[in-house]
């Protein structure tokens with residue numbers, strides 16, 4: 001008897017092995033600046049398993065307002081919180097969501113004139129400062145998240161650029177492997193707060209019971225984009241961010257601009273201590 005094990009094509013980039021589970025021929029890994037630039041080095045941060053659907057994390061990437069409410073104790077940018085209902089939202093003059101060639105640009109205008117941009121790279125990546133957060137669906141109710149950081153050599157030289165250090169985040173909840181209300185999340189880190197907000201929506205959020213408001217316009221834009229791109233695939237077309245040309249130039253997600261105009265203190269090139 002012959003047994004055949006199914007195999008998938010794998011590519012290596014930025015310290016990760018990338019497998020493609022779709023129909024052949026496999027597309028190339030998008031050459032986003034954070035992943036493909038060679039004038040620096042990479043490091044990875046692996047997060048604990050997220051026990052809910054990946055779309056909950058992605059919709060959060062275009063929910064600008066949540067930063068000012070959910071993370072008001074940890075991300076203040078010097079703003080004095082006077083009401084926990086408004087958090088730091090009054091530190092924001094306005095925010096914009098704009099579709100661009102590779103996804104959605106989320107742009108925040110702060111009172112001190114600084115502007116922050118965090119593009120959502122369609123469909124499952126958020127670029128924030130010098131890192132990308134990649135949300136990998138494991139199945140419909142579990143997600144694995146890894147951060148890929150790029151550090152320009154001009155900012156911090158490193159002898160061996162090919163070595164990609166990995167840090168593993170300590171668990172965000174206790175006990176592991178179970179969901180709300182049978183587990184307790186710690187709230188002392190931004191990522192732990194996000195995990196709490198994503199998982200407590202349930203394994204798959206029931207969107208028939210939600211009430212979207214004006215501040216959810218990024219979520220609506222992302223859902224419309226998803227629907228449009230799914231329909232393209234159904235018509236036999238290629239969706240956004242599928243690349244097949246090996247000579248495709250590096251895609252500038254404006255990481256450098258983001259680092260220049262980002263809020264002071266929001267960019268950290270060096271690796272934090274290993275957390276276990």
Ligand SMILES: [Fe+2]
Pocket residue numbers: 066067070071190194
């Ligand atoms: Fe968040």
